Amino acid sequence: MTDTPGPGEIDLDYITPINDRLRAMAPPVTRELTRREADTLLRSYLEPPCFPDAVRRLAERHLLVLVGQEETGKRLGALALLSRMSLAEGTVTVLPPGRSAAELLSRTEYAPGRAYLLYDWIIASTDRTELINLARKLAELGSYLVVTRNGAPSQAVEVEQAWGAPDPGELFDLCLSTYDLRAGLAPEVLAGARDRALTLTTPAQVVRLAAGLAPIEQPAGSTRPQPVLAELRGRPRP
Structure with missing residues (x-):
């Protein structure tokens, strides 16, 4: 048995956390996560106790910022929340983590009836007015955005959700x-x-x-997971 990644299991947190400096240097590319990729990642997802309340609040507000300690499953939780919403499109658009609240509000194009995800928010804003205005904009479009950030809840309580790990x-x-x-x-x-x-x-x-309990040699036709390093990254948009 081992708790280190094999050459390909699906990881709840997708990737090893990277520091803000390295993340900030990443190219600001918007990506698409297909429904098939999302379903694969959610195959072994277990909802934490806060999940039902988060579903209700996202459905009402159209924007939810998941806040908590590192590696508590916020990224996969965000994807699971979006999968519960009624959306016209099957893909999830993953936004770059370096956008500010002002850029998310005024400089980001949102299509009607779409799901959006921003994980590991670098320029996290606790400006209650900006975030509430963003929620209103998304509600008018019938679209949803879930953001994840590390830290503690702020004054923007209307759109923030304290997050914790499942049992x-x-x-x-x-x-x-x-x-x-x-x-x-x-x-x-x-x-x-x-x-x-x-x-x-x-x-x-x-x-x-x-x-790590899965045998290395698997018989033909086995349904056990094959090595696939699953990251919360889709293909770059054209």
Whole structure:
């Protein structure tokens, strides 16, 4: 067993976190995440306790900023929230993290009935007026935007949602069930792995631990996950 990424399991947090300096140097490219890619990433998703309230608030406001500690599943949570909305288009547009609130409000083009995601917000704004105006603009278009940022909630309480990780034991069990990883494993191995999962601090670590139980050699036609490094990145827009 290992909690390090294999050559390709799906990772709840998609990528190893990078610091703000490196992220700021990344090209400001808008990307598209297809419905098929989103469904693959959400296959083993477990909703945290705050999820139902977040669904309700996003449906009402059309904008939600998920706020919390690093590696608590905010990115995948944002994608899961958008998948609950009624949208005309099947793709999710991933916006560059370096846009300010003013740029999101006045310099970003939003199409009607679309889903938008901005994760790891660099230029995070706690300006309540700007964010509420952005929510109103999105509501008029029937579109939705979910943003993730690290830190604590601000005064912009109308559009912010405190985020937390799901239960690690329940997430571990879901991964075993989703990817049919119980077959062929001794009960004591599964019990030991689950005990270890309870000590892990992030959803990504739990998923990596469960994926590490899969045998290296898989029979033809197996439905167990093949190595695919899933990142929350789509193809650059033309």
